Amino acid sequence: MLVGRQRCEVWLLRLAMFVGLLSAVVTVIYLTPVPDLQFASCDRPCHELDWPMICRFRLVLEQHQSMGGWCGDCPKNLTHCFRYGCVIAEGLTRRILTANKQLPGPAIQVCENDILVVDVVNRLPGQGVTIHWRGQKQSESPYMDGVPMLTQCPISSYTTFQYKFRAAQAGTHLWHSHTGNEFLDGIFGPLIVRKADRVEEQRTLYDVDDRNHILVLNEWGSGSAGDFPILVNGVFHKDKLMPKLTVTPGLRYRIRVVHAGGGNSCPFFVSVQNHEMLVIALDGKSIKPVNARTVQINQGERFDFVLSAYAEPADHLIQVRTNCTKMEGLAAVSYNLTEPSRAQPQLQISPLESQITMDLMSTLTSKECTKESVMCLNEISSIHDIPEPLNKPKMDVTLYLPFDYIEASTDHLGRAGLVPRLGNATFMFPSSPILSQPDEIDVDEFICNEHHTPERCSATAPVCECTHIVEIPLKSSVEIILINKDKYSSNDHVFHLHGHSFRAVGIGHDVKDVDIESIKQLDRQGKLMERNLVTAVEKDTITVPKDGAVALRFVATSPGYWLLHDQSASHWASGLDILFKVGETSDLPPVPEHFPKCGSWVGPQFFLI
Ligand SMILES: *[C@@H]1O[C@H](CO)[C@@H](O)[C@H](O)[C@H]1NC(C)=O
Ligand SMILES: *[C@@H]1O[C@H](CO)[C@@H](O)[C@H](O)[C@H]1NC(C)=O
Ligand SMILES: *[C@@H]1O[C@H](CO)[C@@H](O)[C@H](O)[C@H]1NC(C)=O
Ligand SMILES: *[C@@H]1O[C@H](CO)[C@@H](O)[C@H](O)[C@H]1NC(C)=O
Numbered sequence: 115m116l117v118g119r120q121r122c123e124v125w126l127l128r129l130a131m132f133v134g135l136l137s138a139v140v141t142v143i144y145l146t147p148v149p150d151l152q153f154a155s156c157d158r159p160c161h162e163l164d165w166p167m168i169c170r171f172r173l174v175l176e177q178h179q180s181m182g183g184w185c186g187d188c189p190k191n192l193t194h195c196f197r198y199g200c201v202i203a204e205g206l207t208r209r210i211l212t213a214n215k216q217l218p219g220p221a222i223q224v225c226e227n228d229i230l231v232v233d234v235v236n237r238l239p240g241q242g243v244t245i246h247w248r249g250q251k252q253s254e255s256p257y258m259d260g261v262p263m264l265t266q267c268p269i270s271s272y273t274t275f276q277y278k279f280r281a282a283q284a285g286t287h288l289w290h291s292h293t294g295n296e297f298l299d300g301i302f303g304p305l306i307v308r309k310a311d312r313v314e315e316q317r318t319l320y321d322v323d324d325r326n327h328i329l330v331l332n333e334w335g336s337g338s339a340g341d342f343p344i345l346v347n348g349v350f351h352k353d354k355l356m357p358k359l360t361v362t363p364g365l366r367y368r369i370r371v372v373h374a375g376g377g378n379s380c381p382f383f384v385s386v387q388n389h390e391m392l393v394i395a396l397d398g399k400s401i402k403p404v405n406a407r408t409v410q411i412n413q414g415e416r417f418d419f420v421l422s423a424y425a426e427p428a429d430h431l432i433q434v435r436t437n438c439t440k441m442e443g444l445a446a447v448s449y450n451l452t453e454p455s456r457a458q459p460q461l462q463i464s465p466l467e468s469q470i471t472m473d474l475m476s477t478l479t480s481k482e483c484t485k486e487s488v489m490c491l492n493e494i495s496s497i498h499d500i501p502e503p504l505n506k507p508k509m510d511v512t513l514y515l516p517f518d519y520i521e522a523s524t525d526h527l528g529r530a531g532l533v534p535r536l537g538n539a540t541f542m543f544p545s546s547p548i549l550s551q552p553d554e555i556d557v558d559e560f561i562c563n564e565h566h567t568p569e570r571c572s573a574t575a576p577v578c579e580c581t582h583i584v585e586i587p588l589k590s591s592v593e594i595i596l597i598n599k600d601k602y603s604s605n606d607h608v609f610h611l612h613g614h615s616f617r618a619v620g621i622g623h624d625v626k627d628v629d630i631e632s633i634k635q636l637d638r639q640g641k642l643m644e645r646n647l648v649t650a651v652e653k654d655t656i657t658v659p660k661d662g663a664v665a666l667r668f669v670a671t672s673p674g675y676w677l678l679h680d681q682s683a684s685h686w687a688s689g690l691d692i693l694f695k696v697g698e699t700s701d702l703p704p705v706p707e708h709f710p711k712c713g714s715w716v717g718p719q720f721f722l723i
């Protein structure tokens with residue numbers, strides 16, 4: 115009996131211990147924080163010892179309406195104007211395209227080296243899209259670069275594509291649709307990648323890097339020159355409706371500016387009333403600080419400046435102007451008057467701030483550049499000297515790429531019109547993405563390079579529509595000389611390079627009546643342009659002036675297919691593009707599993723018989 119009872123007690127004890135342990139384990143498991151699967155942002159103070167985070171975002175692209183029902187009584191009742199889903203734009207009711215019902219789309223703000231996982235949900239009826247992450251090199255993930263028919267299939271209507279990549283390039287960047295007019299209609303937003311304070315080169319120059327201090331500028335609508343508005347953070351100012359950056363008197367603020375482009379591709383002049391701007395970065399890369407009253411940038415470019423809130427405590431206008439329209443964009447720097455003014459130790463002017471102030475700092479090149487009070491791209495210095503081997507006189511690969519428009523015919527009827535041409539070819543997209551479905555492209559039909567042109571292009575024809583590919587060995591040093599021979603448009607051309615950032619080492623002029631062989635010879639004699647091989651700035655977007663030429667240098671470190679293109683409003687249609695294949699096919703990372711496919715289909719010839 116006794117023994118049995120004891121045994122029973124032992125078992126009970128064991129059972130109790132087991133249950134106790136189990137509940138302890140369950141409690142611990144329950145309380146252990148599991149990675150958040152919500153679509154949470156990674157917006158936090160960045161620290162150099164932190165683990166990178168996985169940051170999930172969801173961009174739902176859809177048709178939306180500006181000033182529609184979502185805006186309620188806006189602008190009569192101002193609180194309604196700030197409701198979720200209320201897009202003000204120029205204040206008219208009109209059909210637009212948005213990401214998450216916002217204009218600009220949501221700001222993606224992360225720390226350097228975080229992993230971004232962005233679900234792009236395409237709810238645009240009948241429109242394929244891709245999203246490009248401008249400023250991110252994608253050296254580990256060329257499939258995530260977002261160029262339709264080159265790195266991926268367009269995301270077809272009503273499907274979702276998940277972009278996954280490391281935000282490896284810190285700075286002020288931009289995400290945008292890369293497929294055509296969605297870009298004009300509102301599918302873009304800022305992509306801000308911050309460094310930890312301790313590794314941020316310019317950290318001593320400002321006190322506050324506020325997540326709200328972003329200015330996204332864009333042209334709105336396709337109005338003809340002179341009558342289209344410029345939006346600042348999605349708003350064309352009207353009475354009290356104006357974006358405001360709140361500052362505390364006495365502090366210095368880092369402000370990030372993005373030119374998101376538009377239909378007329380006009381460069382913008384940005385200035386702040388009663389303040390100078392200390393420009394500290396271009397295209398996300400640190401530069402030697404420049405004090406300027408006005409900064410001019412072209413579409414796709416970004417700049418960061420420090421605003422010292424030392425002026426009269428009041429509202430001061432931020433003006434965004436261009437020569438193309440009188441409808442300037444406005445925002446305000448608003449001094450917070452309830453906040454007591456901070457001590458101003460900075461007023462003992464530091465050597466940097468005591469330097470002379472430029473009337474204009476510009477990333478463009480014009481006649482103005484010779485003026486003492488104007489600083490243009492070739493005079494701006496990077497904070498880091500050009501590393502080897504890019505500072506050598508000769509590069510492994512040198513490419514002269516003239517571009518122009520000529521009267522020619524590309525259609526089968528022989529009708530002539532203006533056809534763009536870059537390095538002898540008019541770029542045409544292949545029928546399947548060359549990166550993810552290389553074997554499905556009919557090389558003979560599409561591809562052209564210096565050794566091969568499609569059969570349909572005769573040797574004597576002035577233009578050939580083809581997928582122009584230049585092969586560049588991995589790790590080689592490259593110099594590209596873009597030469598603007600366009601005599602039909604009075605505009606500059608703005609080019610953007612994918613996959614790499616480059617040093618803009620030289621800008622030349624007056625190449626209008628010089629043929630390409632003479633240009634090469636002039637360059638060999640050092641007469642085409644002067645090269646800055648020490649401090650030239652690092653960028654990903656460059657303006658090639660009318661009748662001018664620019665030289666860009668980079669080391670081809672990222673294996674992949676990378677587009678260099680004229681970023682006129684409609685990327686899709688331009689034709690002034692060229693594709694660089696960096697590395698051998700074996701150097702490319704493998705195609706991700708179940709990557710979407712697309713291509714032409716022509717049925718069996720006699721299937722009805
Ligand atoms: C504005 O709208 C809010 C919320 O709908 C309401 O509470 C408020 O009374 C309105 N203000 C005016 C002046 O109509
Ligand atoms: C553009 O505007 C600036 C300043 O507003 C002016 O100085 C310049 O002459 C204009 N350029 C052209 C080509 O109209
Ligand atoms: C202004 O400063 C006060 C006091 O610190 C703060 O409560 C308020 O939110 C600030 N206002 C704005 C618009 O930031
Ligand atoms: C363009 O064509 C000319 C003449 O056929 C040739 O000399 C030149 O090398 C070509 N340029 C390129 C970039 O293919």
Ligand SMILES: [Cu+2]
Pocket residue numbers: 246292610612677679681685
């Ligand atoms: Cu692009």
